[in-house]
Amino acid sequence: ALHQIPDVLKPRYVRVNTLKLDVESAIHELGKQNEVYKDGMISGLLILPPGTDLHDHPLVLNGSVFMQGKASSMVAAALRPEPGWEVLDACSAPGNKTVHLAALMKGKGKIIACELNEKRVERLKGTIKLAGAANVEVLHGDFLNLNPKDPSYSKVRAILLDPSCSGSGTAAERLDHLLPSYSAGHADTTDLDRLTKLAAFQKKALLHALSFPAVERVVYSTCSINQIENEDVINSVLPVAASYGFQLATPFPQWPRRGLCVFEGSEHLLRTDPVEDKEGFFIALFVKKTLNYLEEP
Numbered sequence: 114a115l116h117q118i119p120d121v122l123k124p125r126y127v128r129v130n131t132l133k134l135d136v137e138s139a140i141h142e143l144g145k146q147n148e149v150y151k152d153g154m155i156s157g158l159l160i161l162p163p164g165t166d167l168h169d170h171p172l173v174l175n176g177s178v179f180m181q182g183k184a185s186s187m188v189a190a191a192l193r194p195e196p197g198w199e200v201l202d203a204c205s206a207p208g209n210k211t212v213h214l215a216a217l218m219k220g221k222g223k224i225i226a227c228e229l230n231e232k233r234v235e236r237l238k239g240t241i242k243l244a245g246a247a248n249v250e251v252l253h254g255d256f257l258n259l260n261p262k263d264p265s266y267s268k269v270r271a272i273l274l275d276p277s278c279s280g281s282g283t284a285a286e287r288l289d290h291l292l293p294s295y296s297a298g299h300a301d302t303t304d305l306d307r308l309t310k311l312a313a314f315q316k317k318a319l320l321h322a323l324s325f326p327a328v329e330r331v332v333y334s335t336c337s338i339n340q341i342e343n344e345d346v347i348n349s350v351l352p353v354a355a356s357y358g359f360q361l362a363t364p365f366p367q368w369p370r371r372g373l374c375v376f377e378g379s380e381h382l383l384r385t386d387p388v389e390d391k392e393g394f395f396i397a398l399f400v401k402k403t404l405n406y407l408e409e410p
């Protein structure tokens with residue numbers, strides 16, 4: 114039987130937007146009304162007591178802190194972009210990870226944030242403005258149509274790919290239905306059809322990301338718990354990834370939950386649990402072999 118910890122008993126996470134406020138000041142401000150702890154794994158991520166409501170907190174309203182969960186905050190951190198790099202966020206709206214990238218890069222270098230959906234582009238722009246991320250260039254278009262050989266992308270060193278997914282790791286109402294199998298095993302035909310289409314897009318987008326000539330690091334993430342959108346997508350691109358010189362690296366080796374054991378190397382992959390960790394996320398990290406980035410600290 115599942116012993117689900119009610120949401121009200123789970124800690125709240127906020128990510129300090131270090132473009133606007135330093136971590137110690139954020140702790141000081143938030144600490145006036147709440148107990149505040151630093152997360153041991155993600156720099157700038159703070160833990161507050163269960164049930165803390167920060168929706169109307171001035172630091173949230175002015176973009177100094179973002180209400181972003183731990184799993185979601187792991188994604189940009191796993192990419193480890195350096196200040197001064199050029200980075201592409203392939204599927205970027207509403208932009209939570211885009212502005213996290215900007216903070217990790219200390220506002221230096223360039224982020225190209227691509228988004229297909231016109232309405233969501235507006236949300237993306239709003240997030241970027243709120244965060245005060247000055248080094249982000251918004252691109253309204255289809256990531257699959259960006260030409261990797263275009264000189265505009267010749268300096269892109271890292272790509273964050275967080276494509277559309279089923280959301281099965283975060284959609285609470287679907288969890289009971291999907292949890293026992295951790296796969297699409299119990300889904301009906303419509304669900305399966307949808308998942309197959311999503312997985313086909315995810316694979317295409319990942320192959321596209323890996324084909325950019327100067328890219329050394331690619332993070333692929335979903336908020337899905339379905340093997341077909343996660344391990345299966347990664348497994349299916351491995352031969353092509355290897356031909357470009359990529360191999361899987363291990364994001365956050367200290368994190369206990371890894372990929373489902375469905376192929377050799379799946380222990381590199383990272384999963385978060387929809388119940389224990391509040392959100393079911395999946396993260397894979399590809400790193401170009403010829404470079405010294407394989408040892409993830």
Ligand code: SAM
Pocket residue numbers: 203204205206207208209210211227228229230233254255256257275276277278
């Ligand atoms: N990374 C975002 C964040 O952390 O705020 C969430 C991204 S959401 C999971 C996926 C986004 O990809 C959606 O906004 C969707 O409109 C966009 N998208 C879907 N297909 C796309 C494509 N072919 N090119 C660019 N964006 C696409």
